[in-house]
Amino acid sequence: MTAQTGATGVAQAPPQAHPRAERPARTPLSEGARAERRLGWLLCAPAVVIMLAVTAYPMGYAVWLSLQRYDLRFPAAHEFIGLANYTTVLTNRLWWTAFGVTMFITVVSVAVELVLGMGLALVMRWALVGRGAVRTAILIPYGIVTVVAAYSWQYAWTPGTGYLANLLPNGSAPLTQQWPAIFIITGAEIWKTTPFMALLLLAGVSLVSEDLIKAAKVDGATAWQRFTHIMLPVMKPAILVALLFRTLDAFRIFDNIFILTSGANNTRSVSILGYDNLFTALNLGIGSAISVLILIAVAIIAFVFVKGFGTAAPGQEVENR
Amino acid sequence: MSTRTVAKASWGVGNTIIILVALVPVLWLASLSFKDPSTIADGSFLPREWTLDNYRGIFSTDLFTRALVNSIGIALIATALAVVVGSMAAYAVARLRFPGKGVLVGATLLIAMFPPISLVSPLFNLWRQVGLFDTWPGLIIPYLTFSLPLTIYTLSAFFREIPWDLEKAARVDGATPFQAFTRVIAPLATPSILTTAILVFIFCWNDFVFAISLTSTLNSRTVPAAIAFFSGASQFETPIGSIAAAGVVITIPIIIFVFFFQRRIVAGLTSGAVKG
Numbered sequence: 001m002t003a004q005t006g007a008t009g010v011a012q013a014p015p016q017a018h019p020r021a022e023r024p025a026r027t028p029l030s031e032g033a034r035a036e037r038r039l040g041w042l043l044c045a046p047a048v049v050i051m052l053a054v055t056a057y058p059m060g061y062a063v064w065l066s067l068q069r070y071d072l073r074f075p076a077a078h079e080f081i082g083l084a085n086y087t088t089v090l091t092n093r094l095w096w097t098a099f100g101v102t103m104f105i106t107v108v109s110v111a112v113e114l115v116l117g118m119g120l121a122l123v124m125r126w127a128l129v130g131r132g133a134v135r136t137a138i139l140i141p142y143g144i145v146t147v148v149a150a151y152s153w154q155y156a157w158t159p160g161t162g163y164l165a166n167l168l169p170n171g172s173a174p175l176t177q178q179w180p181a182i183f184i185i186t187g188a189e190i191w192k193t194t195p196f197m198a199l200l201l202l203a204g205v206s207l208v209s210e211d212l213i214k215a216a217k218v219d220g221a222t223a224w225q226r227f228t229h230i231m232l233p234v235m236k237p238a239i240l241v242a243l244l245f246r247t248l249d250a251f252r253i254f255d256n257i258f259i260l261t262s263g264a265n266n267t268r269s270v271s272i273l274g275y276d277n278l279f280t281a282l283n284l285g286i287g288s289a290i291s292v293l294i295l296i297a298v299a300i301i302a303f304v305f306v307k308g309f310g311t312a313a314p315g316q317e318v319e320n321r
Numbered sequence: 322m323s324t325r326t327v328a329k330a331s332w333g334v335g336n337t338i339i340i341l342v343a344l345v346p347v348l349w350l351a352s353l354s355f356k357d358p359s360t361i362a363d364g365s366f367l368p369r370e371w372t373l374d375n376y377r378g379i380f381s382t383d384l385f386t387r388a389l390v391n392s393i394g395i396a397l398i399a400t401a402l403a404v405v406v407g408s409m410a411a412y413a414v415a416r417l418r419f420p421g422k423g424v425l426v427g428a429t430l431l432i433a434m435f436p437p438i439s440l441v442s443p444l445f446n447l448w449r450q451v452g453l454f455d456t457w458p459g460l461i462i463p464y465l466t467f468s469l470p471l472t473i474y475t476l477s478a479f480f481r482e483i484p485w486d487l488e489k490a491a492r493v494d495g496a497t498p499f500q501a502f503t504r505v506i507a508p509l510a511t512p513s514i515l516t517t518a519i520l521v522f523i524f525c526w527n528d529f530v531f532a533i534s535l536t537s538t539l540n541s542r543t544v545p546a547a548i549a550f551f552s553g554a555s556q557f558e559t560p561i562g563s564i565a566a567a568g569v570v571i572t573i574p575i576i577i578f579v580f581f582f583q584r585r586i587v588a589g590l591t592s593g594a595v596k597g
Contacts, residue, residue: 054465058440065446073333127336128328131334132583145529163365252437278534288443291442294439
């Protein structure tokens with residue numbers, strides 16, 4: 001924009017004898033570009049400084065902590081031990097159980113949410129009645145504090161107290177058994193985050209041309225054919241972005257498990273395991289090693305999505321426009 | 322006509338089921354919060370005896386009121402900072418050409434994907450060393466960081482939609498740059514900024530990981546973290562009723578946002594996340 005104003009200034013310059021016009025045409029252009037560049041950096045600087053200071057620096061510090069024996073209960077034993085903490089974690093059954101539980105919850109909840117979210121997105125676009133009501137209602141699970149929702153599920157499944165537990169045979173306490181508890185956690189996660197998935201998919205559904213759908217209908221395409229041949233190709237980028245975001249988000253699951261089971265009976269996720277090592281065992285070395293391993297796992301998931309499936313990062317799309 | 326009526330009716334039934342599934346857990350918590358301590362474990366979906374005792378109970382203790390003040394203050398300050406810092410960067414991303422923009426957008430995306438638990442151990446240690454542990458800034462700083470990606474995406478998508486030529490037109494008509502900004506651009510940008518602020522506020526209001534890890538007392542503990550400590554507190558006869566009441570209180574702002582800004586929240590989430 002600045003460059004443009006500079007150029008028009010030059011074009012109108014001779015009759016007006018504007019001081020700027022006396023310079024050769026190129027200088028104001030590059031000066032404008034340089035000013036624009038400086039303004040761009042200046043405006044972004046605070047955000048960049050904050051984001052680097054609060055993520056990159058502490059993450060480097062976490063890597064450093066993870067290479068030490070550092071137990072707050074035994075500060076005297078603090079020393080550099082190389083990769084020993086990683087060996088301890090990766091050869092421990094607790095880590096692999098937590099990793100398995102996390103992967104199970106991630107895969108199941110994201111798969112179910114993709115189906116439900118797609119249904120919701122279609123309802124929000126094409127329902128004959130009540131589109132607004134549905135949009136309003138599903139924003140409640142999206143907005144509600146996860147901890148609050150988790151308490152609601154916990155009490156619902158508490159024997160005697162809860163309306164859901166009372167549907168089960170007498171004497172069953174699902175939250176105290178590993179698999180029933182994992183299913184309840186997954187259910188709570190699905191309830192809370194399906195709306196987010198649905199809204200990301202709705203962005204894709206909105207790109208589908210109404211005319212094309214109508215034309216296909218006239219040509220005799222079934223609803224399923226219209227969905228797979230017309231909608232899915234258009235929606236593919238939106239679907240991949242939604243899957244990427246939700247997969248990474250599900251992998252970090254913490255709040256629901258913390259409230260529903262506190263990780264008892266082998267229902268820990270990797271995040272819960274890291275938290276327990278830091279704040280229950282007060283072992284900064286092991287806890288930091290788990291933190292770094294979680295970050296590596298997240299990086300691998302993101303890499304697989306971006307390279308493997310060709311997920312376009314939303315930022316890149318914004319940039320290309 | 323009749324097929325249309327049938328279609329409408331079946332959509333109505335489907336939508337009612339969706340709405341019920343979305344609302345039942347919230348209604349259940351509200352019901353628990355109005356139950357009398359003697360009937361709280363009766364398993365009935367609706368209270369048999371209605372009482373406000375649970376609400377009186379939580380508002381008569383520091384544990385909840387201080388946490389509520391912390392939650393509101395920390396979320397508001399973090400939101401305000403995120404919107405100011407984020408809208409500067411979003412303006413640059415949407416409107417200016419400068420080298421390094423791609424790197425900035427990529428780095429922002431990385432932070433959006435960052436697992437918060439990975440930051441907890443280093444921040445816990447750093448905050449204790451620099452005296453930020455268990456303080457408002459100790460939570461505001463990580464909240465600000467994690468809401469910046471959301472702010473930059475949502476706002477840069479919105480800023481792109483603003484007809485910036487209007488600014489030029491106003492200048493041609495004799496407005497000063499300041500007037501062009503305050504009279505023309507600011508009114509167009511305000512709704513997007515408000516929408517973004519709501520999304521950021523919901524994010525900060527919701528956080529639990531940082532709230533339980535980086536606080537230890539009433540000084541800075543927010544409501545989600547404080548609720549988790551109700552259970553062991555002896556001054557409460559029945560923690561279930563108190564937790565339910567506290568949960569309902571902190572859900573009220575969310576319900577207000579959803580009812581008044583439903584369209585904007587949907588627009589914010591869909592435009593910021595995916596642009597095809």
